[in-house]
Amino acid sequence: MEKPKLALYWAASCGGCEIAxxxxxxxxxxxxxxxxxxFWPVALDFxxxxxxxxxxxxxxxxxxxxxxxxxxxxxxxxxLRLKTKTLVAFGSCALEGxxxxxxxxxxxxxxxxxxxxxxxxxxxxxxxxxxxxHSTMPEGSIEIPEMWNTVKxxxxxxxxxxxxxxxxxxPERIWEVIEHILSGKPLPPVGxxxxxxxxxxxxxxTRTRNEKKLKQFHRPHEIETDxxxxxxxxxxxxxxxxxxxxxxxxxxxxxxPCRGCYGPPPHVTDQGAKMVSALSSVIDAxxxxxxxxxxxxxxxxxxxxxxxxxxxxxxxxxxxx
Amino acid sequence: xxxxxxxxGFLCNWCSYTGADLAGVSRIKSxxxxxxxRTMCSGRVDPAFILQAFQLGADGVIVMGCxxxxxxxxxxxxxxxxxxxxxxxxxxxFGIDPxxxxxxxxxxxxxxxxxxxxxxxxxxxxxxxxxxxxxHREERQQAMHA
Numbered sequence: 001m002e003k004p005k006l007a008l009y010w011a012a013s014c015g016g017c018e019i020a021x022x023x024x025x026x027x028x029x030x031x032x033x034x035x036x037x038x039f040w041p042v043a044l045d046f047x048x049x050x051x052x053x054x055x056x057x058x059x060x061x062x063x064x065x066x067x068x069x070x071x072x073x074x075x076x077x078x079x080l081r082l083k084t085k086t087l088v089a090f091g092s093c094a095l096e097g098x099x100x101x102x103x104x105x106x107x108x109x110x111x112x113x114x115x116x117x118x119x120x121x122x123x124x125x126x127x128x129x130x131x132x133x134h135s136t137m138p139e140g141s142i143e144i145p146e147m148w149n150t151v152k153x154x155x156x157x158x159x160x161x162x163x164x165x166x167x168x169x170x171p172e173r174i175w176e177v178i179e180h181i182l183s184g185k186p187l188p189p190v191g192x193x194x195x196x197x198x199x200x201x202x203x204x205x206t207r208t209r210n211e212k213k214l215k216q217f218h219r220p221h222e223i224e225t226d227x228x229x230x231x232x233x234x235x236x237x238x239x240x241x242x243x244x245x246x247x248x249x250x251x252x253x254x255x256x257p258c259r260g261c262y263g264p265p266p267h268v269t270d271q272g273a274k275m276v277s278a279l280s281s282v283i284d285a286x287x288x289x290x291x292x293x294x295x296x297x298x299x300x301x302x303x304x305x306x307x308x309x310x311x312x313x314x315x316x317x318x319x320x321x
Numbered sequence: 322x323x324x325x326x327x328x329x330g331f332l333c334n335w336c337s338y339t340g341a342d343l344a345g346v347s348r349i350k351s352x353x354x355x356x357x358x359r360t361m362c363s364g365r366v367d368p369a370f371i372l373q374a375f376q377l378g379a380d381g382v383i384v385m386g387c388x389x390x391x392x393x394x395x396x397x398x399x400x401x402x403x404x405x406x407x408x409x410x411x412x413x414x415f416g417i418d419p420x421x422x423x424x425x426x427x428x429x430x431x432x433x434x435x436x437x438x439x440x441x442x443x444x445x446x447x448x449x450x451x452x453x454x455x456x457h458r459e460e461r462q463q464a465m466h467a
Contacts, residue, residue, distance in 0.1 A: 105414075150456060268369075269369055269373075270368075270369045270372055272411060273367065273368035273369040273371075273372055273408075273411070274368075274369070276368045276404060276407045276408050276411055277367060277368055277400075277404060279407065280400055280403040280404035280407050281400055281403075283403045285403065286389065286399060286402060288402070288406065291402065291403050291406055292406060295406060295407055295410060301407075301410060301411060301414060302411070302414035302415075305411070313372075314369060314372040314373050314376050315372055315375065315376055315415045315417075315454065315456075315457075316456050316457075317415075317456055318414065318415050318416045319415060319416035319417065319454050319455060320416060
């Protein structure tokens with residue numbers, strides 16, 4: 001019998017998701033044995049044209065990581081959707097924009113102005129020279145992708161069948177997903193989040209939780225935390241209450257507050273809004289002035305609450321007035 | 322066409338909604354710009370509801386609940402009094418003027434106060450102009466033409 005065909009692609013991402021796949025260690029050989037890998041730019045030498053030449057829906061499974069940041073990302077997302085039966089948004093960036101999605105806090109114009117004009121590392125006589133999508137030289141002409149103003153998640157561009165969250169998805173969870181597909185068991189309904197839990201990160205965290213009453217927030221470097229007690233109880237802004245379970249609470253186990261990479265828990269559309277809700281419930285003050293003073297201690301709420309999910313939040317990007 | 326502000330009002334069932342009702346039965350005239358959504362408590366207003374209102378085209382959102390101490394659920398509005406200033410900071414982060422979100426306490430007997438606040442908010446938003454979030458405006462237009 002012919003082996004099912006597997007494709008892996010990275011769009012706007014760091015490559016960590018690819019490492020996570022390789023972190024399956026010896027089991028990566030089982031993946032290679034079970035699937036015919038037809039496209040994996042990071043690890044194997046395939047060209048876009050070889051994908052274009054495939055018949056539609058001939059790839060059985062595509063694990064797509066990375067956000068949609070430029071014309072190339074978008075083109076390949078559409079191409080892979082066309083050629084793939086089961087398209088999986090793999091990792092935080094594909095799911096919800098991830099770290100690249102933080103670019104939605106500003107504009108393409110501002111980013112370019114910084115990088116090509118203001119940054120101290122810009123060479124003096126190159127100041128103000130911006131990349132062009134098309135350039136001609138004596139040797140010929142080249143095209144490079146055009147950068148978009150707004151970073152998008154994969155599902156904002158094409159229909160996605162399944163979602164595997166995490167930055168990166170944990171290898172154990174990846175293996176569960178692959179094992180499930182290999183077993184031939186019926187797949188869950190389209191749109192299901194795979195390789196993650198149905199509760200919040202707090203549910204997996206073994207720290208002791210008490211009645212929360214906070215008058216003061218701290219940044220992690222400002223205090224010495226008790227390793228057994230809930231970090232939020234100690235005034236550290238931890239994204240646990242607004243984050244889906246699945247990672248095994250790795251960060252809090254390492255004395256670091258949850259960063260929220262598994263995205264919002266089931267039935268929550270906006271991680272930042274949920275975090276506002278969660279923290280508002282535990283602030284111990286009723287006087288508006290005192291409340292403002294306490295809120296002042298929460299540094300960078302946008303970057304903290306939407307570290308991974310800004311591009312997929314309700315408002316998606318900052319409006320520059 | 323002159324700009325008419327679209328404002329969403331989340332009113333708690335026990336005080337503010339009844340206050341709005343009183344304004345109505347007392348025939349107090351007020352601006353027709355606030356679309357009222359009744360919630361069981363101002364504490365029931367999830368911040369996501371408010372973000373969604375802005376996403377769907379609201380120019381302003383006003384949340385009304387019982388005065389502190391009057392909450393039907395004892396401390397529902399204690400959550401609201403902390404949530405709204407927090408959310409104001411968040412929408413400011415999104416580039417939305419925080420004056421577009423307002424929290425007020427209106428009791429069941431304060432029909433005149435309800436009408437006054439509606440007028441005041443409408444005028445404030447009229448001065449601020451339409452919100453017009455670019456990403457969502459484009460998508461709404463595409464949806465209309467689809």
